[in-house]
Amino acid sequence: MNLYHESYGAGQPLIILHGLFGSLDNWRTLSGRFGRHYRVFAVDLRNHGRSPHSEACNYALMAEDLRIFMDAHSIRSACLLGHSMGGKAAMQFAVTWPDRVEKLVIVDIAPKDYPPHHVEIIQSLISLDLKAYKGRTDIDGALKTSIPDQATRQFLLKNLVRDDAGFLRWKINLQAIAKNYCELIKGLDTDRSFKKATLFLKGQNSQYIRQEDFAKIARLFPRAELVTIPGAAHWVQADAPAEFLRVVLDFLQSS
Numbered sequence: 283m284n285l286y287h288e289s290y291g292a293g294q295p296l297i298i299l300h301g302l303f304g305s306l307d308n309w310r311t312l313s314g315r316f317g318r319h320y321r322v323f324a325v326d327l328r329n330h331g332r333s334p335h336s337e338a339c340n341y342a343l344m345a346e347d348l349r350i351f352m353d354a355h356s357i358r359s360a361c362l363l364g365h366s367m368g369g370k371a372a373m374q375f376a377v378t379w380p381d382r383v384e385k386l387v388i389v390d391i392a393p394k395d396y397p398p399h400h401v402e403i404i405q406s407l408i409s410l411d412l413k414a415y416k417g418r419t420d421i422d423g424a425l426k427t428s429i430p431d432q433a434t435r436q437f438l439l440k441n442l443v444r445d446d447a448g449f450l451r452w453k454i455n456l457q458a459i460a461k462n463y464c465e466l467i468k469g470l471d472t473d474r475s476f477k478k479a480t481l482f483l484k485g486q487n488s489q490y491i492r493q494e495d496f497a498k499i500a501r502l503f504p505r506a507e508l509v510t511i512p513g514a515a516h517w518v519q520a521d522a523p524a525e526f527l528r529v530v531l532d533f534l535q536s537s
Contacts, residue, residue, distance in 0.1 A: 283328055283333070283334050283336065283347045283350065284333075284334065284354075285325050285326060285327070285328070285333045285334075285347055285348075285350075285351045286306075286325070286326040286331055286332035286333045287306065287323050287324060287325045287326065287351070288306055288310075288313070288323075288324050289321065289322060289323050289324075290313050290314050290316070290317025290321075290322040290324070291314075291316070291317025291318060291319070291320055291321050291322050292321050293319065293320050293321050294320050294321065294360075294361065294384070295320065295321050295322075295323060295357045295359075295360035295361065296316055296320035296321065296322050296323070296360060296361045296362075296363060296534070297322075297323045297324075297325060297348070297352075297357075297360045297361070297362050297363070298312075298313060298316070298322060298323070298324045298325065298363045298364075298368075299325055299327060299348075299362070299363070299364035299365070299367075299368030299369070299371055299372055300324075300325075300326070300327065300330065300331075300365060300366075300367075300368050301365045301366030301367045301368050301369075301391075302366060302367040302400065302459070302466065303330075303403075303437065303438055303441065303454060303459075304330065304331075304365070304366075304367075304368075304437075305326050305330050305331030305332075305440070305441070305453070306324035306325060306326050306331055307331065307440060308437075308440070308520070309324050309519070310324070311523070312519055312523060312526070312527060315527055316527070316530075316531075319531065319534075319535070320361070320534075323351075323355070323357075323360075325348070325351065327344055327347070327367070327368060327371060328343065328344060328347055329454060329455035329458045329459060330453070330454050330455075331453060331454075332453070335455040335458060336455075336458060337458055337461065338458075338462065339455075339458050339459065339461075339462040339465065339466065340462060340465040340466070340468075341370050341371055341373075341374040341465070341466075341468070341470070342374060342378075344371035344374065344375075345371060345374040345375040345378050345379075348371065348375050349375070349379060349382070352382065358382070359381065359382045359383060359384050360382070360383065360384060361383070361384045361385045361386070361387070361534055362375065362376065362383055362385075362386050362387065363387040363389070363530065364387070364388060364389065364391075365389040365390065365391070365517075365518075365519065366389065366390060366391050366490075366516065367391075367466060368389075369388040369389055369390070369391035370391055370393065370466075370469075370470070372386060372387075372388060373386070373388060373393050373470055373476075373502070373503075374470060374472075376476040376478075376480075376503075377470065377472050377474040377475060377476050377502065378474070380474075380476050380477070380478065383476065383478065384478070385478060385479045385480070385481075385533070385534055386476060386478065386479070386480040386481070386503070387480075387481045387483065387530055387533065387534070388480065388481070388482045388483070389483045389518055389519065390483060390484055390485050390488050390490045390491060390516050390517075390518050391490055391491070392469070392482075392490065392491045392492075392495040392498070392499060393469050393470040393495075393498055393499065393502055393503075394469040394495055394498060395467060395468055395469045396467040396469075396490075397467070398463065398464075398467055400463065400467075401463070402428060402429075403428075403429060403434075403438070404456065404459060404460050404463065405460075406425055406428040406429055407425075407438065407452065407456055408456050408457070408460060410424060410425075412442075412449065412450045412451060412452070413449050413450075415450060417450070418439050418442055418450075421439060421442065421450070422435055422436075422439060425438075437517075441453045441454045469498075470502060472502070474502075475501065475502050475503065475504060476502065476503050477504055477505060478505060479505050479533070479536075480503040480505055480506040480507070481506070481507055481508075481509065481529075481530070481533045482499060482503075482506055482507070482508045482509070483508075483509055483510075483511060483518055483526070483529065483530070484508060484509070484510045484511070484518075485510075485511055485514035485515045485516055485517075485518045485521065486510050486511060486512050486513060486514055487513070487514065487515040488514070488515050488516045488518070490516055491508070496508070507533075509529050511525055511526060511529065512525070514526075
């Protein structure tokens with residue numbers, strides 16, 4: 283799969299992988315800042331952003347997509363940074379091809395199974411007849427009951443684009459995400475481990491990484507360290523971008 287990407291800067295490669303319902307667009311500002319120190323490749327994962335759609339979607343496939351992407355761009359090895367779903371894809375890649383990862387940064391996700399707490403969001407988006415709405419404001423109003431959090435709605439609405447006829451459509455492949463959602467909430471099922479330096483970043487106000495997850499993290503990533511970002515929730519990089527940038531750069535640049 284030929285993944286869409288944007289690149290910034292020069293130097294050692296740093297690949298950034300977004301989360302569920304996201305895209306590289308969410309990372310543009312931070313990608314530019316990381317680009318002052320690294321050759322950044324911000325990537326749209328399959329069924330997201332401007333990358334191709336596929337009926338199949340799981341972490342083994344995402345890791346394979348990333349391997350093909352690295353081969354196509356002559357990237358022998360890179361630092362990986364992944365948030366949420368992108369973090370699981372990065373973990374899967376790291377345990378599968380550890381020699382191709384220099385350092386690993388995982389943002390607010392653990393290598394475990396999660397409950398299906400996005401089901402209502404997925405169904406709410408699928409149920410909308412987009413041709414019945416004139417613009418994002420109308421769709422935002424239609425989603426208020428099922429998705430009351432405004433920040434979440436605004437994040438989701440970034441996936442809206444207009445087709446050649448002027449009608450709104452979703453960039454993300456909602457049908458494939460719904461069909462494969464059970465795969466996307468699975469944890470890593472592997473006996474392999476990644477023995478190089480790994481940073482897990484947790485938002486102070488997020489419950490995605492819990493105390494009971496540390497044992498599995500330590501087993502799969504024996505050199506992992508955990509840093510909690512004060513005042514941040516699940517979207518750590520958006521809630522505390524300056525602190526996020528500082529912590530990640532300190533980790534990547536340490537010997």
